[in-house]
Amino acid sequence: MTRDLRTEVHQIPLSVLFSSFPELQAVWSPLHQVWKGLCANTSWENRFEESQDTEQKILFAETQDIPDVEKYQRLEQLGQEQREAVELGEGWFLNRGKISYPRLAWLPSFEQRGVFWYPKGGYREWHSNFPYNAHTDRAGWRIYLVDVEEEGKSGFQYLNEEGNCIHCADRKGYANIFWLPHDRFFWHAVFSRTNRFSCGFHPLPHLNATMNEILLAGSSL
Ligand SMILES: [Fe+2]
Numbered sequence: 001m002t003r004d005l006r007t008e009v010h011q012i013p014l015s016v017l018f019s020s021f022p023e024l025q026a027v028w029s030p031l032h033q034v035w036k037g038l039c040a041n042t043s044w045e046n047r048f049e050e051s052q053d054t055e056q057k058i059l060f061a062e063t064q065d066i067p068d069v070e071k072y073q074r075l076e077q078l079g080q081e082q083r084e085a086v087e088l089g090e091g092w093f094l095n096r097g098k099i100s101y102p103r104l105a106w107l108p109s110f111e112q113r114g115v116f117w118y119p120k121g122g123y124r125e126w127h128s129n130f131p132y133n134a135h136t137d138r139a140g141w142r143i144y145l146v147d148v149e150e151e152g153k154s155g156f157q158y159l160n161e162e163g164n165c166i167h168c169a170d171r172k173g174y175a176n177i178f179w180l181p182h183d184r185f186f187w188h189a190v191f192s193r194t195n196r197f198s199c200g201f202h203p204l205p206h207l208n209a210t211m212n213e214i215l216l217a218g219s220s221l
Helices: 014-020 022-040 043-051 054-064 069-078 205-219
Strands: 010-013 086-089 092-095 098-100 110-118 122-127 140-148 154-159 165-169 174-180 188-192 196-203
Touching: 010 014, 010 205, 014 022, 014 140, 014 174, 014 205, 022 110, 022 140, 022 196, 043 086, 043 092, 043 098, 054 122, 054 188, 069 122, 098 122, 110 122, 110 188, 140 205, 154 174, 188 196, 196 205
Parallel strands: none
Antiparallel strands: 010 174, 086 092, 092 098, 098 110, 110 196, 122 188, 140 174, 140 196, 154 165, 154 188
16 A cells, blocks of 8 residues: 555654755755854843733644634634744844744755744744635645754644644654645644744655655655
8 A cells, every 4th residue: 555645744854855955954054053053042032932922822822732723714814924023133033933034045946935943932823824815835845854952842733634633743853744735724833842943945846756755765764
């Protein structure tokens, strides 16, 4: 029986991905260094903590359980995620639930999807990236390169096809990889109780065969 790689969330060591896609390492390494430096100074972390009002704390808390889908569909369609951005300096912004770096690299075979620092209490609330309107988000693989200060305190949550909430604990130096479908809602969320850094990429469709090979090899380790 062929496994459906597209219904699971995979965790693959960064070293494995970097040997196939050195361009990802070239983007990751300098940003990761910068992030390490930023974490050593707690001033932005403190700004983040102060910015977390009751509404945000609820969004964080709700990442732990099956979401109220109607509420999160409404929220997602409002698309207000970027609205409250406050500039911190050096190209970094305080956003809802996280600190982000929106200066994205241009790569021929990947779309870079975002550079995010989730301090303690950081989150990306439940969402589906479903194409509600003309501004569609493309179906396909998503690769999130991840590093965390402490393991066991953060993770990726998703609803599987049976509607169960599955917790995928982050691992230091591993990527979380999943298929974003467009014929159904793929509800997912992120939370962190430690410093968590992630860099997201969408490999363009001509890389799908390579992605399958990497995921099949990775799952038999
Ligand atoms: Fe997403």
